[in-house]
Amino acid sequence: MIDDVILGILMEGPMSGYDIKRTIDQSVGFFYSASFGSLYPALKRLDEQKLIEGEETGSSKNKKLYTLRPEGRDRFLAWLAEPLTRARNEHMLKIFFYDYLNAELRRGRLQSFSGQLQGELHHLRAVQEIVDRETEELEDPGAYAHRLSVLTYGLRSLETVLNWVQDLQQLPVNQPSKGTDES
Amino acid sequence: MIDDVILGILMEGPMSGYDIKRTIDQSVGFFYSASFGSLYPALKRLDEQKLIEGEETGSSKNKKLYTLRPEGRDRFLAWLAEPLTRARNEHMLKIFFYDYLNAELRRGRLQSFSGQLQGELHHLRAVQEIVDRETEELEDPGAYAHRLSVLTYGLRSLETVLNWVQDLQQLPVNQPSKGTDES
């Protein structure tokens, strides 16, 4: 997960580990965070796997500049092209980088994602109805108000994501400028 | 985290580890999940800390029934009474159990949580405005459409949470039936 985020950030150009951390905090920070404890081991991993290249700057003590290698770029674009899931906000992360994905694939992914969300929505609405019916039979329905409200919130959140994704589907097509077609 | 969820589930009555897992999946499963790899070690921990009591059922092989001890109940209610944060959906988890919290404390927590959310909302709207202004100056704003949309989604999500919490604040007061005041 963090590996792909790092590669995605490095698409913009070479950066130090500290810069990457700051970039993450300032851009996707409100829904995804990377700690140093995960960032530095990840940079080491990616370097060993030849997906990025780290070189000493000579200037400040240990400062290294990390550059994306072509293999890393491929790996990132492959990750980006995978289907969207809501697990751990991965959909937000991928869509944040979606301007790098070719328009056709993007259209397909958004299409099936919104279908998936509609499915979940129907399911949750069905659950809601059952729960509502069961609740009516209780002597004191108010005693479970908060417990039940969480389901309502889940529904509203789902509706919010779905609306957002549907808006994205209406976006005019715009081929990525930096030539990022996987093919 | 999982410790407090387990304690909260056990408020309903004694259960096996497997039952707890199933209960979690079926109730808060759509936003919080517990794996066996975290559940069983947690049960062991809680047992050692004398917060729950596990006893062999004698029936099936290793099956144990876990019962909440008074110390565990105290620990759970103390956790519940802590301020709400959105870190890792903790607000949903706590509010799911909020019928156990005394009405006065609950009111205070919801009050400050909604204030906190409004603050975040103002901040994010300010960021949005700055970003919008910077975007206008670009030659091809469409090339960043997805990247920018994530911010919009963040805003809508925040609005959704805030609306939900404000609805909760309108709920008629209902003292918990099972006598759960911390005092």
Added chain:
DNA sequence: GTATACTTATATCAAGTTGATATATCGAGT
């Protein structure tokens, strides 16, 4: 009636993540 397959039930492990803490440099101001 017994083989087949699913559910219940607990346990373990490698790999990864978090949050805290440690250490040191650099630049800006006083």
Added chain:
DNA sequence: ACTCGATATATCAACTTGATATAAGTATAC
């Protein structure tokens, strides 16, 4: 010269995940 805050990397214990292993109980079919 001194101090403060930002830059920069590293490490660690505790915890979580996802996968895998094991085995007993239960239902279904043939």
